[in-house]
Amino acid sequence: xxxxxxxxxxxxxxxxxxxxxxxxxxxxxxxxxxxxxxxxxxxxxxxxxxxxxxxxxxxxxxxxxxxxxxxxxxxxxxxxxxxxxxxxxxxxxxxxxxxxxxxxxxxxxxxxxxxxxxxxxxxxxxxxxxxxxxxxxxxxxxxxxxxxxxxxxxxxxxxxxxxxxxxxxxxxxxxxxxxxxxxxxxxxxxxxxxxxxxxxxxxxxxxxxxxxxxxxxxxxxxxxxxxxxxxxxxxxxx
Numbered sequence: 137x138x139x140x141x142x143x144x145x146x147x148x149x150x151x152x153x154x155x156x157x158x159x160x161x162x163x164x165x166x167x168x169x170x171x172x173x174x175x176x177x178x179x180x181x182x183x184x185x186x187x188x189x190x191x192x193x194x195x196x197x198x199x200x201x202x203x204x205x206x207x208x209x210x211x212x213x214x215x216x217x218x219x220x221x222x223x224x225x226x227x228x229x230x231x232x233x234x235x236x237x238x239x240x241x242x243x244x245x246x247x248x249x250x251x252x253x254x255x256x257x258x259x260x261x262x263x264x265x266x267x268x269x270x271x272x273x274x275x276x277x278x279x280x281x282x283x284x285x286x287x288x289x290x291x292x293x294x295x296x297x298x299x300x301x302x303x304x305x306x307x308x309x310x311x312x313x314x315x316x317x318x319x320x321x322x323x324x325x326x327x328x329x330x331x332x333x334x335x336x337x338x339x340x341x342x343x344x345x346x347x348x349x350x351x352x353x354x355x356x357x358x359x360x361x362x363x364x365x366x367x368x369x370x371x372x373x374x
Contacts, residue, residue: 137163138170142179146349148325150181156361198286203302204278208314209358213240213368214271218278219261219285220315221253222323224342226332233342234258234284236265237315241371242356243364244318244346245269249339255287262290266297273298280304280312322350 141157142149149157151167151174158165174180210216216239224231232253236246246265250257262277277299279285285303294301304311326345332338352365359367 137161138173139177139179142174144353145355146325147179148181148321148354152357153355153361156355198291199281200286200301200303202278202305202311203276203300204311206311206313208239210239213238214269214275215240216276216278217245217265217271218312218315219246219258220279220312220319221258221282221284222319223253224323224327224332224338226335226338228333228335231332231335231338232257234261235315235318235346236261237318238269238364239314241364241367242314242318242358243351243368247346249335249342251335253284255284255289258282258284259290259293262293266293271297274300276300276302278302278304278312279315280309281306322346 137158138154141154145153151170154170154174155165155167158170204216204218207216217236218239219234219236221232221234224233229251230253232250234248234257235244237243238245245268246261246263248257248260248264250260258279275297277294279302281303284290285301291301293299309316322342322345326341327338330341332341350364352363354363355361356364356367362370
């Protein structure tokens, strides 16, 4: 049963997540015992590494106040979204990824990929999320101070949908910790372990990771060890 859960989690689950998954199947086992069995079977979690940031906040565009203020625990969907940009290396050059995360369930509700890190990248990610979730007025949209998020085209989308823009304080990555954490997780569990010949290869791998694995299968501690989609579904049916 541990091997099945470990394989389902693509080699990313440690003893804490496996304990919770086993418990939902009616099996009670301690983390120490599970760790011993995993070690005996040669099951090791994918290792983590540090990654550099991509934020370019050296611009003269307007900056919005920090409305989120690190309040990452949210009780309703579509009230607080966070976003960020990262990069993935390929043999053709960088592939840039912009995401939109609903803090309620940590679900990736919007994303966009491009060979250039311009405003259109983040605009497309936000527009996808708006089309998919259709939030009401007053949504707080939190990002860093990057020029893409401060651009005129991005602020126009925000105005058109009655969104309240929020930005991290200068040089403070902890103000956007959830988005930073997702990128760290994605790279640890997906892109760091693959070498991409083309951007299309990377796009396919990232799409599959987000839509098939992360949103629907991967357990999340903030969701009582349910996947984002499972968590939202259970809350709706409760």
